[in-house]
Amino acid sequence: MHEDLVSIIVPVYNVEKFVEKCVKSLMNQTHKNIxxxxxxxxxxxxxxxxxxxxxxxxxxxxxxxQQNRGVSAARNAGLQCASGEYVMFVDGDDWVDSDYVSYFLMLVSENGSLIGMNKNNYSTGKIKTNEERYVVKAETAIEWIYSDEIFVAVWNKIYSRRLLVDNNISFDPTIWYGEGMLFNIQCLQYVDTVAIGEKSVYHQTFNPDSAMRKFNLKSNLCGIKSLDVQKSIWKKVTPAIEKAWEYHRYCFNRSISSGLLESEMVSEYPDVYKECIRNIRKGIMMPLTREKTLKAKVGWLIYFVSPSLMAKRSISLRKKLLRKTGGV
Incomplete structure (x- = not known):
């Protein structure tokens, strides 16, 4: 384990305020062979x-x-140059703890797994972390990704490079939103088990200038396209996976309608907005049965009655977060 070379790929775009901290945190890893x-x-x-x-x-x-070709092409360029036994990805505006690499290497080596994933990370939200480590079936990991129990992105994970090479797995350059989820679902079709950890070693930065923080209708539609592509490549499928996938797709209705409201773009896309609200109300029993907390269920009920009220609340919370993080 201690001799394994790990390739860490970082796409860099508009992160001048954050990238030095990001890279220095990687340079200061306890596992030096990177x-x-x-x-x-x-x-x-x-x-x-x-x-x-x-x-x-x-x-x-x-x-x-390279010329701007999007995050998927950037990560693919990194993969082409990678020579490590394992591959990891970090976003250019985030940073990691000094045991980030060694922790993930321990996860996969002690369980003989080709993929390691973490359930928790440090962010602006509620912090969760513990020392739990275990192995789950690939089907369980797929369900957890669709259910948001494991974050959909490729950061906070580790992959055997041989797994990627042998199965010709890379990022779809036509997908720029939901690209990480698609990559993960691809990888999970070729393994039986996944090593899971719950210790937080990755710090997700709230970057108000990030493309992920700004509503973009085309990006959300790209995310839906990514979900449809994922379903088309399933080799592993269970009823639980199908239900989780269906709910994840359903939630895009709220993401799009909320984005249009908060960006004051409803008048530009009235038909899209109406269709999303119609879909939400038609399937309201879905979140009421799938959400685990009373707070989440109440949130959906309020959204069902008044989407604009929830949009105003989201705007207010975002402003508070920006003040807290020095964004305004």
Missing amino acids: EIILVDDGSPDHSPEIIDRIAAEDQRVHVIH
Whole structure:
């Protein structure tokens, strides 16, 4: 385990305020046998100069500069250069604890798994962390991803590079939203078990300038497309997976209608908004049966009655978070 080379791929785009902290946290890993592949995806800010300077400080840091082609193409460029036994991904505006790599290596090595995933991470929300480690079937991991029990993204996970190479797994360059979920679901079709940990070692930064923080109708529609592609490649499927997938797709109705309300774009897409609200009300029993907490169920009921009220609440909470994190 201690000798394994780990390739850490970081897509870099408009993260000049965060990328140095991100890369330095990777350089300071207790597991030293790493290569850090920074992929500048045509970033228009000062990120390219920053990562070039950092690369000059440490021979383990490699920089790729390319024209802007999106996050999937950036990660694919990193995969093409990776030479480690394992591959990990970190977002350029996040940072990790010093045992990030060693923790994930321990997860997969002690269980003989080709994939390791973490249920928890540090974020602006409620923090959860513990020392629990266990193995689940791939079908369970798929269900948990669709149910948001495991975060859908590729960061906070580790993959055997041989698994990716042998099965020709990469990111779909036509998918820029939901690309991580698609990648994970692809990988899970080729393994029997997954190592799961619950210790938080990854810090997700609230970056108000991130594309993930801004509503974009095309991105949400791309996310739905990603879900449909995922279903088409299933080799492993259970009734629980089908129900979780269906609910995840249903939740896009709220994501889109809320985004249109909060961005004051309902007048631009009135038919889309009406269809989403109609779908929500038609399937309201779905969240009432699937959500686990009373708070979540009440939230759906209020949204069912008054989407605009919940949108105003979301705007207020976001402003508070921005003030807390120094965003305004």
